[in-house]
Amino acid sequence: MIQTTFVPEFMQTTKISHIAHLVEICVQHGITQVVVSPGSRNAPLIIAFDAHPSIEIILIHDERSAAFFALGLAEASGKTVALTCTSGSAPLNYAPGIVEAYYRNIPLLILTADRPAELVDQGDGQTIRQKNLYANYIKAQYELPNQPKKEDVSSADNIVNKAILEASNFPKGPVHINIPLAEPLYETTTLETLPVFTSNENDNAIGLTDEEKLLIESGWLKSERKLILIGQLTSGSDLKDLLIATANDPSVAILVENTSNIQNFQKFCHSIDRALAIISPEDIPAFAPDLLISMGGAIVSKRIKAFFRMHKPKINWRVGIFNFEEDTYQSLKHSFKCSPNKFLRFVNGLETVPMSNFGNKWKQADLLSNEKHDDFISTAPFSDLTAIADVLETLPVNVNLHMSNSSVVRYCQLFNPLLGVNYYCNRGVSGIDGSTSTAVGFAHADKERLNVIISGDLSFMYDSNALWNNYLDKNIKIVVINNNGGGIFKIIDGPSKSDQRELFVAPIETNIQGICNTFNINYFKADSKEVLLDVIDSFYIEKNNRPSVLEIKTAEIPSDQILKQYFKGFS
Template sequence: MISTKKHIQQLASLLLSKGIDDIIISPGSRNGPLTHTFAGSGKFNCRNIVDERSAAYFALGLAQAKQKPVAIVCSSGTASLNYAPAVAEAFYLNMPLIVLTADRPDYWIDQAESQCIRQEGIYQNFTKSAFSLPLGETEKELWFAAREINECLNTAINGTPAPVHINIPLEEPLHDLLDEKLPTVKNITQPDVAAYLVDSELKQIAETVNKAQKILVLAGQQVPNPDLENRLIELVEKTGAVVLKEHISNLNHTTFCSSIDTIMAAIHDGQSEDFAPDLLISLGGQYVSKSLKQFLRKNHPSNHWHLSLSNEHFDTYQSLTKVINMQPSDFIEQLLPKVSSNNRTYFSRWKEKEQQVNQLRDDLIGRTQYCDLTVFDELRKAIPQNSVIHLGNSSPVRYALICDPVKNTRYFSNRGTSGIDGPLSTAVGFASESEKLNTIILGDLSFFYDSNALWNNYLKENLRVIVINNRGGNIFSLIKGPSDSPAFQEHFFTENKFKAEGIAKTFELDYFKAENQQELREVLKDFYSPKQQKPALLEIFTDAELNTKMFRELFKIVKQC
């Protein structure tokens, strides 16, 4: 049984024609025609999540796991506003959410009608395309709507993926049904087209590469891409380029450099010229390291090329000279035959510095007291290889990037907007579709903020939640400024006296805890045991003051090398 609303019928048909069959529904009445059609047609994988904010982040994680668009469906009014944080995150992570919001007819907007707000264009800053379906169902209106839906859905997945929004005004009756199949609607396709450099441009680019003595490649956040990884290895071997990557870049080869923040701290003012590039090539999304950004803004390269399918003019380092509208792997593949071998002095300089700071880090961790730094080192050693790790924002992602990555493991994090509001929901959505073990590491404030992520029926036995409970927002102790304020304790650190055990029990997760190094080592064996066949939560208690002391001690030590 499907809705009698013809616009909804053809919307469902077009979604299917483009392979979009995952639907996350939040319950409501105004979106009844959508719910009836998606669930009643038997063609869609429908999931129900009550909290719209959590539902949208869940869809984001699901889209990451499947690497395809996921649709979210809500009722009218503030329900649609609750999607906004995840839509913004998806926009900056280049993930294609299809946002379907039910609405009242426009003649009721601003007329004191229930659940009525100005919904049209509410995500306009965070979507590639947005429009409202017409209310009428004449032949012309249906033709127009089908064309608009085709264009909107094609936009979501063509080029650089991103969210799109379709607002759907609906008149009563909302729940009339009929026993029919979905109609056949014309599917307008938009195939991907590969881009190549013309010979004259390729020659000029190759000449610049061959003249450069210090080539630095910044690989930002991205999904695993073996082809790109292989091309980057070839580029390093042939030119002596340095590739800087963080765990969320999902590049695993040992020829690349990580430990970025500690390396940056170890570069003295007198060494800046040795490490500053004359050619900078950036690709992918966000970089976590603030110190790297500051270093490159202070030491401008002569040339900065950004590789982007959507022509993004990312001038993050205030030195952008060229935007190249190509897949990074295609660009490097076309470039490699045209470049000559270069000396490896610059490469060796970076790798030697990386080895020095990593040794100092390991020495400190080996002799220090139990704190967040030692906790993340224990987690790194305990989390199984060939799994998936989701990193919460603020302290967790920074501690994780200080430590070596777990080998053969995929890393994800909501670094598009870097908020604390949806990492658990995103991880739950990802894990619901993944066959691998999924670990989410987040802080106590972030966990409590997003605890509704556990309020659904899609928690799988592969989910492991690790809450670092240092009883507040410890990130504000680590950065300059807030910790010196009289308002620090109440309004920055925001002391937390609660524990996660009750929430774990409420949502039927097995609960584990650790309050010292020995307990942590022992409990991690059970937490990651093959015998653990239920989703589980591990709460690790640490002392915020000691965390801050040892974090600052690490950077004090590496600055002396």
């Protein structure tokens, strides 16, 4: 541990010294944003964070929205974001955002205020069992001592320091500190010096062992058909150039989804579902790889998952640093716990001779499916599919595009990625519960770019409290595809054929304009292609420094049938 002394210019802060220390340790580790939900038990934390000149306080009333907002901030900045709430049911509302962060390797520092241990299960208000609250979905969890004596404050400092390092070390992720606090909670004091203990040890140099290099060389050189599948990645990845070099070998196919934020129309297959749809049943085995290498996070396409589970590769490798091991295609042979960049640099350095035309076969399928896609879209009736086509076609340049779950992100994968557009979606858990809050948090961190959100009506209404804060700006534009219910359940076979179909689709009349009026949001609507194209320019125009919502009404249109016709056109 390295002892430092901080002189905060006689800062007025909480009288609870280990909480004042906690805030200073956060700042020394580069945490500058904290999402606060109001409460009483977390008053010392609020006072200390607000007193520090290096901290931006972001006040979000709804804890569920707050956690997703913090996730969006952390995703945009790449830095750990802190969030704090009061005790009782409040920290339970953090859970959906924490789970998403865990499965996406996004660093959050969760600070939950709590009653002292002797008051738990004793009938005290807002008191539950908060220790180990997020046990299954957290990188690490700690509890600070209650009212530590002066000589014991350093032990609390050490816990905070360790927790922050755990959140930011690879694999990144959420870390929980539960903080019992006894009254009085609001007392302050003027500090002249604030001694703290910090350590910046952070060894992320994870590479390939000699044994792994031999394994890669052997598997790569003996595999005639190699396929690299790229899942969700953060925008700005420098992986693209390495993949292009790898794709120069015609025996290598590279499949990417829009959420990978990697684009090259000459080398990569960008729409997996389209390409699979155009391959005839008798030709399917010829498209199955001997060697499958997966990189990045979640894959949206259910079709490719089913394909690899049916046609298992001889060798299946996963590359990356993750919080847990997964075998998505039920054939995993080895996980290389290093960055994809390091892996590809080694592969690209191997002396190889092309062994097949496998990569070109996949690219030809991709190109042919793209032609059929364009033909269908140009003549298809107005529906969810064509409405999204029109929105994508009219997107301004340099946009962050946020896609909600479930049908919206799947529709968007049918279109080639747009140059200059960064694609984002909560695909860690793939829930609909925080899509807008995440995007709004992201937009707050990235004010230089326009942030466009495409959402379904249920997802938008479910997360309408994303608009209940003081951090909305003109750089947020929300498109709501209102098909009166869960459109995904009209598309997938099980619920669409069930006698209880209405219970899955769950149609409900929603007053989206009323929501906009409540939160002073600009509102536009369209119920046809002509009206959509007529209003969309106005929708993007900056107006009164407030966000805008465009509701596209498709409730009376059989969008599910049109999508099925779309896929029939590939056969």
